[in-house]
Each structure stands twice: as C-alpha cells, then as structure tokens.
Amino acid sequence: MTQSTPSTGVGASRGFAVFLVVCGALGLAASAVLTVDKIRLLQNPNYTPSCNINPVISCGSVMRTAQAEVFGFPNSLLGLAAFGALLAIGAGLLAGATYRRWFWLGLQLGTVLGLGFTCWLIYQALYEIGALCPYCMVVWAVVLPLCWYTTLHNLRRLTGRYHWVVPALWYLGIALLILNRFWYYWRTLL
Template sequence: MNDTRPAQIAAPVWLGVVLIITGLLGLLGAFSLSVERIELLLHPEEALGCDLNPFLTCSGAIESDQGAVFGFPNPFLGLMAFPAPIIMGVLTLGRVAMPRWVWTIFSIGVLGAIVLVLWLAQQSIFVLGFVCPWCFLVWLAMYAMAFPLWTWAFGAGALPAPAGLRRVAARYSAWGWVLSLTLAVILVVTIMIALPGIPRFLFAF
C-alpha cells in the first residue's frame, strides 16, 4: 500500500506559537532548577528560594535519586531538550516546510519526554511525597505541548495513522489543548488529594 502522506510539511502558525511558548516555559523551569542545583552545591546549609514547605520543595527533588535519572541532574536534560521545540516553533512561524521525518522524530521525542515527565510526577507525588514547583512548571509545559502537537501531527500525516484517524485528527487538530487541559486538571486534583498539606498551605494565603 502506497504512503500518501506528504514528504514536506508546513505546520500551522498556531502550533508554532504553542511550541515556542511551551518550550520557553520548560526552559525556564529547567534553567531555574539548574541554578538551584548550583546554589545547593555552593550553600548546602541554606534553604532554596523554592523550598516553600515540606510539600512544595525543590531541594528534596534535586537530592533524590529520581532527580538524576540518567546519572546527571534532570534539569540539564531540559536545558538540552527544550531549545528543540523553540527552534521548531520559530521555523513554523517562518512558514518553513520541513521534511516529514523531522516532524516524526520530533513528535516521537516529545512522546519520550511525556513518558519521563509522567513517571517523575508519579514518583514525586506517591513515592517522595512532595512536589517541586519548578518541576511542576515543566510538567505543565510538556502537557500543553504534547497533545496539540500530536493531534496536528496525525492529521497532517507527520505520524502514521489509518485514514479515518487522520481525518478525525485533521478536523479537530486545533482542539488538542482540551486533552492537555484534562491531563493538567487530573494532575492538580491528584496532587491535592495525595498531598493534603498543599491545599492547606495555599488556603493560608
């Protein structure tokens, strides 16, 4: 069966905006965590600015085994990875039609990032028992990036899919944010149920 997907794909402007904004937010989170990591090394006796209470803390995440999944601090991975969506977003705003394989590899890379982020969130909430504020920003940035990208990618042919799924994805590609919002709400509700100290801390303000 012949592959009818286009060889060159120009993504819509709205997707470029999404990639740039979410990439910048993720980069902000990764950069801030990297700075905090350095601060912790230089001043191990001092509390970090993002250590708000026992349930909202950066230092606990940084010093945990989960904070260095690949043998080096996770924020360094973010510093290397988040420029990619920013670059893709800028090229999209420039109306550059890129080879299909570029979008395919990028979409698969985002899938790998989402798997890692979901695992880190599960470990943070249910194993470590706290949430790192900057990590939370990175999680939300990835949620907001992933589903709009994937719905568009299936509809545009950047990812292989049956013809029926491609038609549905193409029709509703601009509504991927609904899935992102749903996952974000599930995350927030899970945190508030699993870590009751966080709602008490927030309501104290």
C-alpha cells in the same frame, strides 16, 4: 493549516508554531532556574532554593533525591536541551521553515518519551519523594500539551472542535492527585 510540498516538507500553522515557542520558552525558563539552583546546591549543601515554600512545595527536597539525576546528571539539563530545541523549532516554523516527515516523527517520538518520563517523575514526586517542585510542575504543565498537539499536528487534526479536552483532563487529573496526596497538609491551611 499546515503547508506541504513534496520537495520542501511540512510546515505548521502559525498557532502551532507560537505554541511551540511559548511551551519551549516556559520549559526552558523552568529548566534554567532548576539548573542554577542545582549548581548552587552542589556548591553549598546548605543552600535553600527560592522555591522552598513549605513542607510540601519544596524544590530542595526534590533536588536532593536520586530521581532528580536519573541519568547521572541533573534532569534539568535534559530540559535545557529539549525545550531549547522546541523553542528553535517553533521559531523556525514562524520564519517559514518546513520539515520532512521523518523530522516530525522524531519530534513525535521525543514528545512521547518526554511525556513518559514526566509521568514517571510525577509519580515519584507524589508517592516516593512526597514533595512538589513548582518549576517541575511548570514542566508537567507543558509536556502533555506538547505531546498532544504534536500528535494532532502529525495527524493533521489541529482544527478539531474539542482539542482542548485532553489537556484539560490532564490538568484536572494532576490537580486531583496533588490534592489527594497532600490533603493532610492542605486541610491544615483551612
């Protein structure tokens, strides 16, 4: 359970701290691979990223779009910073750190903004770009649970019996959207 004292702030359960470390590490690894591949693509426009598997699962197709650089630089650089910070926050919590309420609210805001951006990117990948990037999908898989469990942490409701339902529905929804959007391709594999 979370620990709180007026002078030191709010800590977190060991489970939530480990969760932040794992999600931060997964997101950071995916962002690092995307960043390296983007650099290679900038150096050599003929470079083919290792995650170009077929016409649907194709990082290169995604990396070459304007959506991959929404703020004028590769989106993966945002991931390096954000997931690196989450990894550090989780490690700090594992070491016994506590944070003031404003810090937790800032983390909440960051995860909500990250979720909004991720939803937009999912839409772009599915319906505008028409291709999927496996490393981007790792980020998709991490961001919603991060937002959800940060919300539960801030509401002090991490022990709810059905806390897993929202992430499970998220994964199911994304899987159904992918299946539906690319059904024309999947059925050729049957």
